[in-house]
Amino acid sequence: MAYQFDFPAVFDYTDALVTGAGVTLGLTLVGALLGGALGTLGGVVRAWRIHPLDWAFRLYVEVIRNTPFLVQLLFIFFGLPSLGVQINEWQASILTMVVNLGAYTTEIIRAGIEATPRGQIEAAQSLAMNRWQTFRHVVLRPSLQRVWPALSSQVIIVMLGSAVCSQIATEDLTFAANFIQSRNFRAFETYLVVTFLYFLLALLTRQLLNWVGRRFVAPRRPCSPEVR
Amino acid sequence: MKTPRRSFLQQLAFGLMAGAVLSQPLVARADVLDNIHKNGVVRIAIPQDFPPFGSLGPDLKLRGYDIDMANLVGQELGVKVELIPVTSTNRIPYLTTGKADLVISSLGKNAERAKVIDFSAPYVPFVKSVFGPEDAKIAGPADLTGKVVGVTRGSTEDLSLTKLAPAGTIIKRYEDNNATISSYLTGQVQLVTLGNIVANSVNAMTKLRRLSAKFPVEDTPCYIGVAKGEPALLAKMNEIVAKAKADGRLNEFSLRWLQSPLPKNL
Numbered sequence: 001m002a003y004q005f006d007f008p009a010v011f012d013y014t015d016a017l018v019t020g021a022g023v024t025l026g027l028t029l030v031g032a033l034l035g036g037a038l039g040t041l042g043g044v045v046r047a048w049r050i051h052p053l054d055w056a057f058r059l060y061v062e063v064i065r066n067t068p069f070l071v072q073l074l075f076i077f078f079g080l081p082s083l084g085v086q087i088n089e090w091q092a093s094i095l096t097m098v099v100n101l102g103a104y105t106t107e108i109i110r111a112g113i114e115a116t117p118r119g120q121i122e123a124a125q126s127l128a129m130n131r132w133q134t135f136r137h138v139v140l141r142p143s144l145q146r147v148w149p150a151l152s153s154q155v156i157i158v159m160l161g162s163a164v165c166s167q168i169a170t171e172d173l174t175f176a177a178n179f180i181q182s183r184n185f186r187a188f189e190t191y192l193v194v195t196f197l198y199f200l201l202a203l204l205t206r207q208l209l210n211w212v213g214r215r216f217v218a219p220r221r222p223c224s225p226e227v228r
Numbered sequence: 229m230k231t232p233r234r235s236f237l238q239q240l241a242f243g244l245m246a247g248a249v250l251s252q253p254l255v256a257r258a259d260v261l262d263n264i265h266k267n268g269v270v271r272i273a274i275p276q277d278f279p280p281f282g283s284l285g286p287d288l289k290l291r292g293y294d295i296d297m298a299n300l301v302g303q304e305l306g307v308k309v310e311l312i313p314v315t316s317t318n319r320i321p322y323l324t325t326g327k328a329d330l331v332i333s334s335l336g337k338n339a340e341r342a343k344v345i346d347f348s349a350p351y352v353p354f355v356k357s358v359f360g361p362e363d364a365k366i367a368g369p370a371d372l373t374g375k376v377v378g379v380t381r382g383s384t385e386d387l388s389l390t391k392l393a394p395a396g397t398i399i400k401r402y403e404d405n406n407a408t409i410s411s412y413l414t415g416q417v418q419l420v421t422l423g424n425i426v427a428n429s430v431n432a433m434t435k436l437r438r439l440s441a442k443f444p445v446e447d448t449p450c451y452i453g454v455a456k457g458e459p460a461l462l463a464k465m466n467e468i469v470a471k472a473k474a475d476g477r478l479n480e481f482s483l484r485w486l487q488s489p490l491p492k493n494l
Binding site: 077078081082086088089166167168169175178179181182183 | 378381382386400401402403407410411414415416
């Protein structure tokens with residue numbers, strides 16, 4: 001028996017798909033901003049071994065990077081209420097994404113900072129730059145330039161991983177897919193459309209991050225390799 | 229090599245015998261009730277993996293509401309009972325192919341099934357309700373406005389609740405029954421939609437947060453399934469169900485297996 005494809009059955013739910021895609025994108029943006037900030041802090045602390053925060057971040061990174069995202073999410077959503085921490089599914093999803101992304105970016109940014117040549121810092125000091133100026137212009141910005149592609153990829157990984165937030169009834173794109181599929185029983189069509197939407201979202205996110213990278217992270221006056 | 233040719237009479241005899249063999253099941257099934265009495269045994273399809281309707285007890289013997297019901301039917305018919313364990317997908321084929329005389333297997337009624345088999349009067353309720361804390365004042369769908377209600381996505385109660393709930397209801401749809409139950413137990417939702425029997429077993433297992441029934445969203449009781457074209461058997465089943473309901477035996481089953489009395493409106 002030949003399967004009769006019925007894509008209009010999916011497009012009846014366009015509203016749900018658009019809302020879901022918006023939620024996924026929103027979760028990713030907020031998660032990337034806060035997670036990136038947390039990761040930057042962690043990267044600096046880890047690279048410069050600032051006690052006692054150093055140990056706290058080390059433990060945090062090891063715990064988060066060695067446990068599944070879904071388990072972290074379920075722990076925050078269903079586990080924390082036992083300790084009296086009642087947060088809704090949005091807060092739980094964002095918190096999990098921030099905590100998860102923060103751990104990975106900590107390591108990425110630490111690697112970038114540790115790759116700063118000693119001589120550049122000495123050069124900055126000899127130019128009478130103060131500690132903040134040295135950190136901002138000589139350490140952080142070039143570090144971010146070095147690891148920007150890795151950071152972008154990590155953000156996209158977390159965005160795709162946010163699909164599991166649908167497990168706690170966050171109405172993201174995957175939730176929309178499961179919802180539609182449970183109403184029209186058109187699994188092939190529904191998941192194909194949603195796969196395509198995720199692909200578009202990932203491309204969009206990468207473009208956005210490339211633009212942010214060029215605009216805010218790359219050197220102000222690009223110089224050719226010969227000059228550098 | 230020569231094959232001996234059969235005479236016309238021989239061929240006729242073969243044909244008649246074959247016809248007789250083929251028509252045998254039809255003749256035999258003309259009245260299942262007569263056959264049950266003649267053989268002194270009734271073959272009943274029952275569930276073996278669906279507590280509290282039918283499952284293996286600690287002594288590895290089948291037990292449950294449907295098992296008690298099957299034994300009651302055997303007792304009323306005055307014959308021995310042969311229990312045939314079936315799954316939810318093959319219980320109707322067992323009946324339509326004559327492998328079982330009756331299906332007592334938490335069988336709900338719908339239009340598709342009614343085309344292939346007949347149903348007796350209902351013998352057990354299977355209600356899906358909205359549950360909440362003891363003190364939540366929820367009398368009907370209208371009171372759901374502004375409330376957060378958990379339900380298992382794509383289940384029949386999801387579809388019923390979606391139809392019943394007013395526009396302001398916040399429905400949270402979880403992946404499976406366990407997540408739905410957890411969402412209520414951990415206070416992530418105010419109310420939850422579950423089968424009454426499921427809710428009873430949750431209440432029996434944990435004291436974290438009591439589930440108290442508010443109003444039913446769906447009422448699909450279970451029926452005894454009988455093959456099509458068996459009016460005598462169907463009438464007998466209706467008689468047995470009515471008698472067991474009147475003399476309180478169904479109520480006794482309900483108290484034993486569902487921990488609640490049989491509703492009056494069944």
